Every structure is written in C-alpha cells, then in structure tokens.
Amino acid sequence: MQTSSGGFNRVNSALLQFAEWLAASSFSIGLHESFYLYNWIETTHVMTLMLSLGMLAVIDLRMLGVAFANVPASTIAERLDRPMLIGFTIMFITGLLLYTAIPVRTTQSIWFRIKVLLLIAAAINAWLFRGYMLAAKKSWDLDAVAPRRARVAAALSLTLWAGVIVTGRFIAYDWFDCGGDNPAFIDWAAGCVSE
Amino acid sequence: MLLSLFEWLEASALGVFMKDLPATFAIVEAVHLMGLALLGGTVLAQDLRLLNVILRDVPSNVVTEQGHRWFKVGLWILLLTGVPMLAGVATKCYHNPFYWTKMIALLVGVLFVFTLKQPLLRGDHSLLKPVTLKSMAVASMSVWFLVAASGRWIGFSG
Numbered sequence: 001m002q003t004s005s006g007g008f009n010r011v012n013s014a015l016l017q018f019a020e021w022l023a024a025s026s027f028s029i030g031l032h033e034s035f036y037l038y039n040w041i042e043t044t045h046v047m048t049l050m051l052s053l054g055m056l057a058v059i060d061l062r063m064l065g066v067a068f069a070n071v072p073a074s075t076i077a078e079r080l081d082r083p084m085l086i087g088f089t090i091m092f093i094t095g096l097l098l099y100t101a102i103p104v105r106t107t108q109s110i111w112f113r114i115k116v117l118l119l120i121a122a123a124i125n126a127w128l129f130r131g132y133m134l135a136a137k138k139s140w141d142l143d144a145v146a147p148r149r150a151r152v153a154a155a156l157s158l159t160l161w162a163g164v165i166v167t168g169r170f171i172a173y174d175w176f177d178c179g180g181d182n183p184a185f186i187d188w189a190a191g192c193v194s195e
Numbered sequence: 196m197l198l199s200l201f202e203w204l205e206a207s208a209l210g211v212f213m214k215d216l217p218a219t220f221a222i223v224e225a226v227h228l229m230g231l232a233l234l235g236g237t238v239l240a241q242d243l244r245l246l247n248v249i250l251r252d253v254p255s256n257v258v259t260e261q262g263h264r265w266f267k268v269g270l271w272i273l274l275l276t277g278v279p280m281l282a283g284v285a286t287k288c289y290h291n292p293f294y295w296t297k298m299i300a301l302l303v304g305v306l307f308v309f310t311l312k313q314p315l316l317r318g319d320h321s322l323l324k325p326v327t328l329k330s331m332a333v334a335s336m337s338v339w340f341l342v343a344a345s346g347r348w349i350g351f352s353g
Contacts, residue, residue, distance in 0.1 A: 043347045047235075049228060050343065054236015061265065068261045071253050079250045083243070165232070166225040173221055 012191035019103035031101035038101055045094040052087030053161055055080040063154035065145030072141045073150075077133065106171065108178045110190040115167035122160040129153035198289055205285035213283030220283050227276040231343060234269030237262040238339045242332035245320075255320045255328070263313060270305075293352055297345040304338040 022028050031038055061067035062076040099106050106112050132149060140147055146154070176182050178192035204210055213220055241262035243249045250258055281288055288294040312331050320328060 039348070039351045043344055046228070046231075046347050047340070047343055049232045050235020050239060053229075053232035054234075054239055057233050057236050058240055058262075058265070067265055068253075068257075071257060071261075075250075075253060079253070080240070083239070083249055162225075162229055165228050166222070169225040169228060170221055173217060175217065 008191075009193070012193050015107050015191060016104065016193050019107040022100060022103040028100050028103060031097060041094050041097050041101070045091060045098060048087050048090045048094065049165075050087075052084055052091050053165075055084035055087060056157065056161065059084070060154040060158050063146045063150050065143075065151075069144035073143075073146055074133070074137045074141050105177065108190050108192055109171050110176050110186055111167045111170040111173075113190065115164055115171070118160050118163045118167060122157060122164065125153060125156050125160060129157070198286075201285040201289040204282050207282060209279055210282040210285060213279050220280065223276050223279050227273060227280060230269050230272030230276060232269075234266060234273060235339065235343060237266040237269060238335060241266070242336045245328045245332035256316075259316045259320070266308075288349065291349055291352060293345045293348040297342055297349065300338055300341040300345060304335075304342055307334065307338060 031041070058067060059077050059080055062069070062071070062073055068076050129150070132153070136147070136150075140150075145151070174180070176186050176190060178187065178190060182190075182192075213223070240250070241259050244251075244253070244255050244258040244262075312335060315323070315327070316331065
C-alpha cells in the first residue's frame with residue numbers, strides 16, 4: 001500500500017517537473033500568450049470533432065443497425081476509416097498543442113486524467129473490435145443489425161467517446177484545481193503535489 | 196424590444212436553472228458538442244460523397260437519404276441544448292457579435308437544407324448536373340462550418 005502510493009507520488013512529481021519545464025519553454029509561453037493562435041488551435045480541435053467523432057458515430061450507428069442499414073457494414077467501416085483517422089490525427093496534434101500551452105494546470109487536472117484513461121479504453125475497444133470485425137465480416141456484412149458482440153462494442157465506443165467529450169469540456173472549469181478546497185481523494189487523483 | 200426578450204429569457208426558470216450550478220451549463224455544453232459531432236459528421240458524409248471524395252461505391256442518393264435522417268437528430272440535439280445555454284447567458288449573447296453571426300448562419304443553413312438542398316437531392320442524383328451537386332455540397336459545408344466556428348468564438352469574446 002505504502003509503496004504503491006509512494007510510487008504514484010513519484011510519478012506525479014515527475015509529471016509536474018516535466019510540465020514545469022515545458023511551461024518555461026518559449027514555445028509554450030508563445031502559445032499561451034497568443035490570443036488568436038491559442039483560440040484557433042482550440043477551435044480546430046473542436047471543429048475536427050465533426051470529422052473524427054462524426055465519422056465514428058456513423059460507423060457505430062451502422063453497427064447498431066440504425067443508420068445506413070441498407071449498405072454493407074464493412075463498406076461503411078472501411079470507407080470512413082481514413083477520414084476518421086485524419087480527424088483523429090488533427091485532434092491529437094491540436095490536443096498536444098493545447099496541453100503544451102497550459103501544461104502545469106492540465107497535468108494536475110482530474111478531468112484531463114480521466115479523459116486520457118477514457119481515450120486509452122476507447123483505443124483498446126476499437127482495436128479489439130477491428131480485429132473481430134475483420135475476422136467475422138463475411139458472416140454478417142449484409143445484415144441490417146450486427147451480431148451482439150459488434151453492437152456491444154459500438155455502444156461502448158459511443159459511450160466512451162461521450163465521456164471523452166464531457167471530461168474534455170470540463171478541463172476548462174476550475175472546480176477542482178489544486179490548491180482549492182477539494183476532498184482529499186480528488187487532490188490525490190489529480191496528482192496535486194504539496195510543496 | 197429584442198433585448199427585453201433576452202432579459203426575460205435569462206430571468207426565466209430555465210435561465211435560473213442554467214446559472215444555478217456551474218456544472219449544469221458544462222454538461223449541457225458537452226451534449227451540445229455531441230450534437231455537433233453528429234450534425235457535422237452527417238454533413239461531411241453527405242457532402243464529401245457528393246464531391247466524390249468518400250463512399251464512392253455507395254450511391255449518393257443512399258448517402259444523402261441516410262445522412263439527412265441523422266442530420267435532423269443532430270440538429271434537434273443542438274437546438275434543445277442551445278436554447279438552455281442561451282437562457283443562461285442571454286444578455287451576454289445579445290451584445291456578442293459572434294452570437295449574431297452564428298444565428299444568421301444557422302438560419303441560412305436551415306433554410307438552405309430544408310427548402311433547397313433536400314428538395315433537390317431527393318430526386319435521382321444522376322439526373323442532376325455534377326456542378327449542381329458539387330455546389331450544393333460546398334455551400335452546405337461552408338455554412339455549417341461558419342455556424343460551428345462562430346459558435347465556438349462566442350465563448351472567446353466576453
């Protein structure tokens with residue numbers, strides 16, 4: 001117990017050290033201080049939702065049998081894969097830039113931490129589902145509704161990404177910033193390092 | 196006249212509800228973003244198909260028909276979350292040029308889709324000139340991009 005909590009503290013200290021180093025760099029300061037640059041990066045990040053999660057939603061709704069039911073499931077998934085990945089690439093790059101602009105506060109944001117966990121879960125789900133779909137596609141490609149396993153994966157995907165949107169939006173709010181009057185477990189999970 | 200309507204909205208039960216807890220506004224905002232992803236995704240799927248960029252082996256009539264169905268769902272989500280958001284910060288929005296830019300673009304977008312684009316594209320696409328299909332797609336993407344981007348800028352100014 002003590003060792004694992006000590007390990008978590010060490011990780012948090014290291015993350016904070018990295019964030020402070022990044023925050024002191026002229027690149028981070030430039031991003032942070034420039035009104036138009038920062039706002040356009042954020043606008044691009046939000047607008048690209050339409051490409052990344054928009055395509056993802058169409059694919060998942062197809063798997064649930066409620067959209068494009070008259071088009072083979074694999075056609076929708078394979079054709080929309082590339083525009084979706086272009087979207088996610090833009091999201092990732094602009095997301096890194098947003099982190100770089102405000103590294104210390106973001107590192108210690110409980111919402112940012114939950115968002116990263118949800119992103120990892122969504123990536124694992126997508127990766128497992130992709131393999132399953134490729135292996136099984138011949139058997140249900142033309143069915144309006146995909147088999148149960150595919151539907152569960154699609155519903156899980158939509159739920160996880162809804163969580164990513166909610167936690168991503170919450171990062172902007174200062175409800176649980178370190179140094180505030182927070183319950184101890186929030187400060188612990190957010191990785192607030194007492195100095 | 197218009198200002199008093201906005202003041203009334205902000206003082207209404209809905210306006211008070213949206214202001215009462217900061218989390219309420221944030222959650223409604225997040226659902227608004229989910230609606231944006233759905234609306235934007237279905238706009239892009241339909242319009243990029245008309246431009247022959249994606250889904251080339253699926254008939255564009257099918258893509259338009261299916262896409263428009265979920266476009267309407269996205270639009271409803273955005274309207275049903277947008278009105279409460281406005282109620283929470285109505286007087287601020289009244290003085291915000293980006294808010295009015297967005298509302299005008301939204302009105303143009305809705306009129307364009309329901310009175311021009313959809314009636315035209317409900318017919319067989321192969322009977323329409325390619326330039327007509329492509330200009331519909333470019334106009335549609337432009338207007339919805341303007342709606343979304345000016346919406347994001349409401350929050351940056353004031």
